[in-house]
Every structure is written in structure tokens, then in C-alpha cells.
Amino acid sequence: DAGVIQSPRHEVTEMGQEVTLRCKPISGHNSLFWYRQTMMRGLELLIYFNNNVPIDDSGMPEDRFSAKMPNASFSTLKIQPSEPRDSAVYFCASSSGYQETQYFGPGTRLLVL
Amino acid sequence: EDQVTQSPEALRLQEGESSSLNCSYTVSGLRGLFWYRQDPGKGPEFLFTLYSAGEEKEKERLKATLTKKESFLHITAPKPEDSATYLCAVHNQAGTALIFGKGTTLSVSS
Numbered sequence: 001d002a003g004v005i006q007s008p009r010h011e012v013t014e015m016g017q018e019v020t021l022r023c024k025p026i027s028g029h030n031s032l033f034w035y036r037q038t039m040m041r042g043l044e045l046l047i048y049f050n051n052n053v054p055i056d057d058s059g060m061p062e063d064r065f066s067a068k069m070p071n072a073s074f075s076t077l078k079i080q081p082s083e084p085r086d087s088a089v090y091f092c093a094s095s096s097g098y099q100e101t102q103y104f105g106p107g108t109r110l111l112v113l
Numbered sequence: 114e115d116q117v118t119q120s121p122e123a124l125r126l127q128e129g130e131s132s133s134l135n136c137s138y139t140v141s142g143l144r145g146l147f148w149y150r151q152d153p154g155k156g157p158e159f160l161f162t163l164y165s166a167g168e169e170k171e172k173e174r175l176k177a178t179l180t181k182k183e184s185f186l187h188i189t190a191p192k193p194e195d196s197a198t199y200l201c202a203v204h205n206q207a208g209t210a211l212i213f214g215k216g217t218t219l220s221v222s223s
Contacts, residue, residue, distance in 0.1 A: 004156075032208075043157070043200070043213040056209040091156050099144055099208050104156035 002026070006092050012111045018080040021108045023095030024073055031094040033102060034067055034077050043091070049075065050098055074092035082112045115140045119214035126221050129190045134217045137183040144204040146184050147211065150178050151198045160199075160222030191221045212218045 005024040013019055025032050034046040047057040052069045060067070066081070069075040079086055088110050093102040116139045126132055129141040138146065146166050149157035163179040163197040172194060176187045186199055195208050198218045 020188070042215045043202075043211075045210040048208075048209055059210070067178060099204060100161050101147065101162055102211060106147075106156050109154075 004092055004094055004103055006090075006105040006108050008108060009106060010037050010109045010111075012113065013082055014113050016081045016082055016100075017112075018078065019082045019086075019112075021077040021090050021092075021110070023077070023092030025075070025077045025092070026103060027073070028098050029094035029103075030072070031095045031098045031100070031102075032069060033095075034075070035091040035104075037089045037091060037107070046077070048098070055098070058079045068112060079110075082110075084107060085113050087108060101103065115203070117201055117203055117212050117214040119199075119201050119217050121217060122215065123218045124217065124220070126188075126191055128192055128221055128223045131187070131189045131191070133188070134186040134199055134219070135183060136186070136214055138201075138203045139182075140203050140212070143212055144208050146179055147202045148184070148186055149200040149202065151200055151216070162175060178210050187193050188219070191219070193221050193223050196221045 011040045030051050032049040035043050037043045046059045047067045047113045048055050049069045067077045089107045090106045091104050093104045118137045120135045145162050148160040148164050151157045163178040168179050168182045174189050178185050198216040200216045202213040
């Protein structure tokens with residue numbers, strides 16, 4: 001059974017460029033979460049979708065970040081323009097309900113030069 | 114403010130040397146405490162969920178326990194393959210987000 005799928009696994013880009021991260025949740029899960037992990041701040045929630053609708057985006061750092069979930073099997077997190085301080089590992093997680101166990105993908109390691 | 118604190122930050126054990134990791138939390142109305150294991154370069158892997166004080170869950174050499182203010186992850190006779198970072202998390206008051214601790218990095222040497 002496939003878990004959460006994320007792409008790309010690694011991304012290196014230059015400051016000012018647009019970055020798009022992709023996520024396919026576990027089939028049948030209706031809640032999707034984007035997290036960011038850094039050494040300084042640990043794992044932090046960026047945004048949470050329920051049934052494809054954004055419910056809580058209070059963790060999105062600023063307007064340069066946006067996330068969409070056009071259907072139940074696909075979500076994107078976009079950073080435009082990217083900055084060096086955005087360098088981190090970005091994880092997508094899904095669950096069968098907003099308070100149920102969250103299952104994480106392998107992450108996208110982003111480096112902005 | 115909802116908060117999760119894990120200790121110690123790092124723990125080095127010899128193979129077979131049992132120990133415990135601590136997770137203390139402050140949140141109103143606990144909706145679940147989660148333990149995850151994270152290996153380098155990978156995403157967190159779910160281990161346990163605990164919902165009420167006194168609850169215990171076991172998996173191989175790991176046992177998680179919960180009180181009203183903290184949880185412990187007991188590791189009995191660890192092996193080198195247990196080396197990883199162990200993360201603890203609780204739901205925030207609204208139940209819409211997991212709040213993670215910074216983790217305990219466990220190293221087990223043979």
C-alpha cells in the first residue's frame with residue numbers, strides 16, 4: 001500500500017526563483033498537512049486541508065507561500081519568490097480525519113542559494 | 114500556550130542498556146499524544162497514540178506511558194537499529210494541528 005508521496009525529493013534553487021513542492025496523500029485520507037522542519041524550530045505546521053478545503057493556514061510564514069489542493073489526491077506548496085531562509089525540509093502528511101494519526105511522506109529537502 | 118518539551122536532547126546508550134525518554138506537555142484538553150520515530154533523511158514514522166492518563170502501549174522494545182502532564186518512552190535492551198530521533202507531539206487546543214517537541218536523538222552502540 002503506497003504511503004504519502006512527495007516530489008521532488010531534493011530541490012536546489014537560487015534566491016528569487018519559484019519553487020513548487022508536490023504531494024499525493026494516502027488514498028482515502030481526507031486530511032492533508034504541510035509541515036516544515038528546521039534544526040532551529042523543529043517541525044512546524046504550515047497549513048491544513050480537510051476535504052480539499054484549507055482550514056488552518058496560520059502557520060504559513062508570509063504571502064510568498066501558497067498552497068492548493070485541487071482534488072483529493074494532489075496538493076502543492078508554492079514559494080514565490082524563494083529566499084535562503086526558506087531552506088528546510090518540507091513534509092506532507094495525511095490522515096483519515098483531522099484528529100486521527102498523521103502519516104508522513106519522505107519530505108522534500110529544499111536549498112535556496 | 115500549547116507546548117511540548119522533550120528531554121534529553123541526546124542520549125547515548127550501550128546495546129542492552131535500558132533507559133527512558135521524556136515528553137512533557139502543556140495543552141488544555143488532551144486529544145491525543147503521539148510518538149514518532151525519525152531516521153536521518155526520512156519522514157517521521159508513527160509509533161504510538163495515547164489518549165488518557167494511565168494508558169500504556171508497547172511495540173517490540175518500546176513502551177509508551179502517559180500521565181496528566183507527561184509521557185515516557187521506555188526502551189528496553191536497545192539495539193543499534195533503535196538509533197533514531199524520537200519525536201513527541203500533541204494536538205493543539207483547536208485540534209487542527211500537531212505540536213511537536215524538538216525530539217530526542219538516541220544513539221545505541223554495540
